[in-house]
Amino acid sequence: MKIYLAPLEGITNHIFRNTYNEIYGNIDKxxxxxxxxxxxxPITPRERKDITPENNTGINLVPQILVCRSDYFIEAARELQxxxxxxxxxxxxxxxxxxxxxxxxxxxLKDPSALQSFLDDIYSFSESENMKISLKTRLGFNDPEEFYDLLEIFNTFPVSELIIHPRIRSDFYKxxxxxxxxxYALEHSKNPLVYNGNIYTVKDYENLCDTFGVSLETVMLGRGLISDPCLPQKLKGVATETDFxxxxxxxxxxxxxxxxxxxPDINVLFxxxxxWTYWRVLFEDKDRDIKRLLKAKKYAEYEDIVYRVLLTE
Ligand SMILES: Cc1cc2nc3c(=O)[nH]c(=O)nc-3n(C[C@H](O)[C@H](O)[C@H](O)COP(=O)(O)O)c2cc1C
Structure with missing residues (x-):
């Protein structure tokens, strides 16, 4: 199976990615x-620093663009190329x-015809430049039934991978x-699919496969991977326990x-x-310490809790 790390703004920056890759590996993209x-x-200096290949060595990185103007997309894509x-x-x-x-x-997603003409432009560009464009989408904006029309549109383009987070906008992440x-997408998509959403445990993955009646070939993990960084290793069968x-x-x-x-220090602690709001699930019996840790304002106080109570070897 293939496992992708979901983009999580503020968390999965190049520092996280490099560190994670060195310690855990097992991420395909x-x-x-x-x-x-x-x-x-097209790209700010700050964004460039995060995605520049020098800061992402040994990592199979896919940059992501958030935009609704095809000329802006293409300009950024040329820079990325x-x-x-x-x-x-x-x-x-x-x-x-x-x-x-x-x-x-x-x-x-609210405006499928604008989306279609945007996709027309960017896929003409990608085909002429021999680049791949994958999409990471929700089911719709107001109503999940919007998905039927959206999928029909996606089917008319050579989407390298269609990553679906099966929620609508108002669901946020809840x-x-x-x-x-x-x-439905498994039955009707002409493009390769990637599932994303709420996989926290191996059991969650198995339940999904049971629901779909297929073994999901590729999944994208976000909060589940942060909460238990060993999750990809567990899913790939190379670890059974969380390695503290x-x-x-x-x-x-x-x-x-x-x-x-x-x-200052407080920004590092933030x-x-x-x-720790993700890792706390690994320390259920130490919730009082986690609460103290989440309030720590000085390194000494923070380190005392982390090294005396939580990450003792
Ligand atoms: C804090 C946070 C930041 C996110 N940033 C991005 C982002 O930059 N791009 C994106 O496509 N999705 C972003 N997402 C959505 C995730 O990539 C993912 O689709 C979502 O968390 C559902 O997957 P999960 O249940 O495995 O976490 C973000 C989600 C969270 C919670």
Whole structure:
């Protein structure tokens, strides 16, 4: 099976990706959090730093673009091509209000005819340049039934992979994914499919396969992988238990790398807190310590809890 890392803005940056890859591996493709091209600025210096190949060595990285103008997409795609990328992903799922109000992300799904002409342009470009474009989409904006028409549109393009997060915009990331629509896609998509959404355990993956009556060949993992970084190894059958030594290495490397580039201390601690909101499921019996850790304002206080209580070897 193939496992892809989902883009998680603020979490799966190049520091996380490199660290993860070195310690855990087993990821077939890493999707970078979106870049958002604007007029005369296809890629900002900050975005460039995150996706430049020098900062992603040994990683199979796919940059992602969030945009609704094909000229902006193509301009950014040319830059990415010059950096050596041969596959680009289009974000059709971001549910944020500011993004959707500009008809980007999930907001683009509201207007299928505009989406179709955008796809006409970008796939003409990709075919002439021999590039691949994959799509990461929700089922629709207001109603999951929008998916039937959207899939028909997607079927008319050479989508290298159609990654489906089977929710609508107003679901955000909550509730159960709407599996029945992914089942529909399995029957009707002409393009290769990737499933994304709420896989936290091997059992979750097995339940999905049972529902669909097929063994899902490719899945994209987001929050489940952050919560249990061993999940890909478990899914691939190379580990059975969560390895806390590896988690400590992951923690320590991220903690030290963020200290090199962020200040003041509290900003590093904010970054670590976000990770601990995912990792806390691994420490269910130590919830009081996690709560203290999430409030720590100084490195000494934070380290005391992390190394005395949580990541002791
Ligand atoms: C904090 C956060 C940031 C995200 N950033 C992105 C992003 O930059 N691009 C994108 O396509 N999806 C983004 N997503 C959506 C995830 O890639 C993924 O589709 C979603 O979390 C569902 O998968 P999961 O249940 O495996 O986490 C983000 C989700 C979260 C929670």
């Amino acid at each position: 890493y999707f970078a959090p979106f870049i958002s091209p604007a007029e005369n600025c 010059a950096m050596g990328y041969q596959e680009i992903n289009l974000n059709l799922g971001c549910p944020s209000g500011t993004v959707c109000s500009k008809s980007k992300g999930a907001g683009f 509730g159960e994914p709407r599996r029945e629509y992914f089942a 030594k590896k988690l400590k290495r992951l923690h320590d490397t991220l903690y030290h790398e963020y200290q090199k580039i962020m200040s 970054k670590m807190r976000e990770l």
